[in-house]
Amino acid sequence: MADAIRRLAVRGAPAIGLAAAYGLAVEALHDPSEVKHAAVLLRATRPTAVNLAWALDRALEAFALDPTAQALVDHAEALAVAQLDHDRAIGEHGAALLSPGARVLTHCNTGPLATGGAGTAGAVIASAWRAGRLAHVWVDETRPLLQGARLTAWELGRAGVPYEIVPDSAAGALMSRGLVDAVFVGADRIAANGDVANKIGTYAVAALAHRHGVPFYVAAPRSTIDPETPDGAAIPIEERLPDEITSVRGVRIAPAEANALNLAFDVTKNDLVTGIVTEAGVLRAPYCFTHR
Amino acid sequence: MADAIRRLAVRGAPAIGLAAAYGLAVEALHDPSEVKHAAVLLRATRPTAVNLAWALDRALEAFALDPTAQALVDHAEALAVAQLDHDRAIGEHGAALLSPGARVLTHCNTGPLATGGAGTAGAVIASAWRAGRLAHVWVDETRPLLQGARLTAWELGRAGVPYEIVPDSAAGALMSRGLVDAVFVGADRIAANGDVANKIGTYAVAALAHRHGVPFYVAAPRSTIDPETPDGAAIPIEERLPDEITSVRGVRIAPAEANALNLAFDVTKNDLVTGIVTEAGVLRAPYCFTHR
Numbered sequence: 135m136a137d138a139i140r141r142l143a144v145r146g147a148p149a150i151g152l153a154a155a156y157g158l159a160v161e162a163l164h165d166p167s168e169v170k171h172a173a174v175l176l177r178a179t180r181p182t183a184v185n186l187a188w189a190l191d192r193a194l195e196a197f198a199l200d201p202t203a204q205a206l207v208d209h210a211e212a213l214a215v216a217q218l219d220h221d222r223a224i225g226e227h228g229a230a231l232l233s234p235g236a237r238v239l240t241h242c243n244t245g246p247l248a249t250g251g252a253g254t255a256g257a258v259i260a261s262a263w264r265a266g267r268l269a270h271v272w273v274d275e276t277r278p279l280l281q282g283a284r285l286t287a288w289e290l291g292r293a294g295v296p297y298e299i300v301p302d303s304a305a306g307a308l309m310s311r312g313l314v315d316a317v318f319v320g321a322d323r324i325a326a327n328g329d330v331a332n333k334i335g336t337y338a339v340a341a342l343a344h345r346h347g348v349p350f351y352v353a354a355p356r357s358t359i360d361p362e363t364p365d366g367a368a369i370p371i372e373e374r375l376p377d378e379i380t381s382v383r384g385v386r387i388a389p390a391e392a393n394a395l396n397l398a399f400d401v402t403k404n405d406l407v408t409g410i411v412t413e414a415g416v417l418r419a420p421y422c423f424t425h426r
Numbered sequence: 427m428a429d430a431i432r433r434l435a436v437r438g439a440p441a442i443g444l445a446a447a448y449g450l451a452v453e454a455l456h457d458p459s460e461v462k463h464a465a466v467l468l469r470a471t472r473p474t475a476v477n478l479a480w481a482l483d484r485a486l487e488a489f490a491l492d493p494t495a496q497a498l499v500d501h502a503e504a505l506a507v508a509q510l511d512h513d514r515a516i517g518e519h520g521a522a523l524l525s526p527g528a529r530v531l532t533h534c535n536t537g538p539l540a541t542g543g544a545g546t547a548g549a550v551i552a553s554a555w556r557a558g559r560l561a562h563v564w565v566d567e568t569r570p571l572l573q574g575a576r577l578t579a580w581e582l583g584r585a586g587v588p589y590e591i592v593p594d595s596a597a598g599a600l601m602s603r604g605l606v607d608a609v610f611v612g613a614d615r616i617a618a619n620g621d622v623a624n625k626i627g628t629y630a631v632a633a634l635a636h637r638h639g640v641p642f643y644v645a646a647p648r649s650t651i652d653p654e655t656p657d658g659a660a661i662p663i664e665e666r667l668p669d670e671i672t673s674v675r676g677v678r679i680a681p682a683e684a685n686a687l688n689l690a691f692d693v694t695k696n697d698l699v700t701g702i703v704t705e706a707g708v709l710r711a712p713y714c715f716t717h718r
Contacts, residue, residue: 272687275671275679277569277593283672283680291681299671299686301569303594303627307692310629335595337602338630345633371599379567379591380575382674387567388575389583394591395564400599 135160136172139179139186142279146248147322147358148217151185155210158193162203169197169206181370182331182399183322184360188426189213214250220355220413221251228258228318228353228411232267236315239272239305242333243285244320244353254353255318256289258411263295271297272308276333278378278396302335309346317343318411321354328404328421329366334397340406349408356412356426366401374398427452428464431471431478434571438540439614439650440509443477447502450485454495461489461498473662474623474691475614476652480718481505506542512647512705513543520550520610520645520703524559528607531564531597534625535577536612536645546645547610548581550703555587563589564600568625570670570688594627601638609635610703613646620696620713621658626689632698641700648704648718658693666690 135157138144144153154176161172173190180186196209232238238259245256252260262268271290276282283299290297300308308314317339323331330336330352343350363369376394381387388394410417427449430436436445446468453464465482472478488501524530530551537548544552554560563582568574575591582589592600600606609631615623622628622644635642655661668686673679680686702709 274595275569277567277595280679283684283686287684288681291683297685299668299680299684301594301626301671301688303566303569303630304687304689304692306629306633307626307689310693334593334599337598338595338634341598341634341637342630376591379593383677383679385675385677387572387675388591389580391583392575392579392591393589394575395596396593397596397599400596401602 136175136179139176146243147183147185147320148249148254148355150180150183151189151357152210152213152217152250154186155189155193155213158190159203159206159210162197162206166201166203180372182372184363185357188357217249217355218251221249221253221257223413224254224353224355224411225252225257225261227416228351229261229265229267231351231416232262232316234267235269236262236267237270237272237313238268239274239308239314239317239339240286241274241282241319241336241339242276243281245286245289247285247289248320254320254355256286258318258353259295260293263293268295271295272314273297273299274302274305274335274339275299276335277302305339306342309342309348314348317348317350318353321352321358322399323363323369324352324354324359324410325363325365325369326361326423327365328407328410328419330402330407331366331369331371331399332402334400337400337402340402344406350406351409351411352407353411356414359423359426361423361425366403369401372398428467428471431468438535439475439477439612440541440546440647442472442475443481443649444502444505444509444542446478447481447485447505450482451495451498451502454489454498458493458495472664474664476655477649480649509541509647510543513541513545513549515705516546516645516647516703517544517549517553519708520643521553521557521559523643523708524554524608526559527561528554528559529562529564529605530560531566531600531606531609531631532578533566533574533611533628533631534568535573537578537581539577539581540612546612546647548578550610550645551587552585555585560587563587564606565589565591566594566597566627566631567591568627569594597631598634601634601640606640609640609642610645613644613650614691615655615661616644616646616651616702617655617657617661618653618715619657620699620702620711622694622699623658623661623663623691624694626692629692629694632694636698642698643701643703644699645703648706651715651718653715653717658695661693664690
């Protein structure tokens with residue numbers, strides 16, 4: 135499971151939390167004495183999404199109270215069920231923010247493939263579509279790993295939602311032309327002050343939205359909020375291998391000796407965030423999270 | 427030649443102007459009566475870069491005065507020589523804007539491969555490197571066609587300039603971290619009021635640079651300035667085929683039925699442009715071009 139998370143076979147902040155919880159349960163079924171070691175291994179896979187550490191902490195608490203494999207299986211199952219509820223609530227709260235005919239821009243992948251439920255921003259899009267409030271989705275392709283072009287496009291096509299993929303760099307042109315009514319993205323970690331770490335490129339979209347008066351919403355379960363992280367500067371940003379940039383799907387696109395910098399996430403400061411859509415409702419500035 | 431320009435075998439605003447001038451000369455060597463028809467064909471290849479129309483207009487003027495193939499050959503040769511001079515001057519004027527240790531971000535390709543000379547923004551980078559003023563270049567990969575990752579990386583590697591490729595969406599994160607001292611880009615058309623059409627994504631970089639107080643310079647020969655185009659809204663923006671986005675170097679990256687919108691250029695308004703570096707020096711706001 136650690137390997138699957140590390141190489142992104144499972145990705146999306148809520149989904150990796152859930153996968154880690156199940157991973158720990160599987161380890162406990164094999165050898166309960168290895169649970170703590172497995173938690174260390176799983177925790178080290180990816181640094182930015184706080185849901186991973188959160189799910190492991192909750193699992194270890196449950197295991198401390200009841201050191202049986204069944205306790206960890208029950209915890210993982212409960213987490214999966216709660217995620218379904220939370221995603222549904224996020225979708226409904228977010229869809230209520232849109233007016234009929236809305237054209238929404240999104241970045242990265244935040245649908246069922248990212249959470250195990252309906253998604254975060256993806257749940258908002260699906261819910262708005264069902265409610266007849268959505269006209270079009272602009273899907274940022276999301277370089278380097280193309281989660282938008284590969285995963286979000288697949289999810290939206292399957293759901294029958296009208297969409298077009300655009301290069302990440304096109305958001306400004308679309309907003310200049312008045313073609314974007316709202317932005318919805320997910321989050322990998324939300325700091326106590328409302329700063330948001332999310333897929334690289336999120337900050338550019340937020341800054342452009344601000345410039346054009348387009349509302350910029352972050353959709354995330356409260357497990358993505360980390361009161362222990364004071365602000366965005368304190369969020370560890372994962373740096374991945376350059377070959378994710380110099381090659382695309384196994385095809386080399388840059389000269390053989392080319393260097394690349396691969397920051398997987400960036401930070402959007404709280405003043406650019408119109409609202410944070412959680413399962414408990416839409417939170418607005420000033421953000422000050424002391425508990426989830 | 428028209429086909430080569432259309433499929434981007436020749437690209438870069440100054441280079442396509444030059445290629446069109448030579449194309450016309452070649453046509454005149456074959457059949458002088460076909461020159462006007464050839465000009466119509468060449469002019470229709472790409473709509474945004476004004477250097478194409480400019481070079482054809484100058485060639486047709488020369489041909490009207492002296493309707494021989496030699497007149498068109500001489501015109502093309504003169505244009506090529508002038509481009510070398512202009513690029514050199516642009517490089518020197520631009521390099522003077524940088525302080526030693528500068529870290530420059532650039533978008534798309536603007537070096538020798540784009541002009542036939544030293545380039546536009548690329549000439550500034552080369553000149554600054556030779557003058558010992560440049561520490562590092564951030565190369566936007568420039569989706570969808572990856573002119574940054576493919577061409578600019580190749581040019582910089584060949585010239586020994588230290589660089590790293592980044593996804594287009596990373597410019598904001600780099601600026602947030604204080605890693606960018608200046609942005610230099612080229613242009614496909616500059617309107618009379620200083621609005622700039624350039625490769626899609628340029629506007630996002632300009633807006634982020636503005637937000638972070640990073641100077642944003644456009645480097646272009648005066649043949650890229652079009653006094654006949656009042657502002658950015660009047661610049662025709664080329665829309666190319668979606669498969670440039672849904673496939674990368676022949677590998678399909680999006681679901682089979684996926685749609686994509688492929689705007690090749692965007693417009694950066696004049697208030698975001700710190701200066702326009704031409705062969706005649708650095709021009710600054712307010713921009714009001716009545717002649718080139």
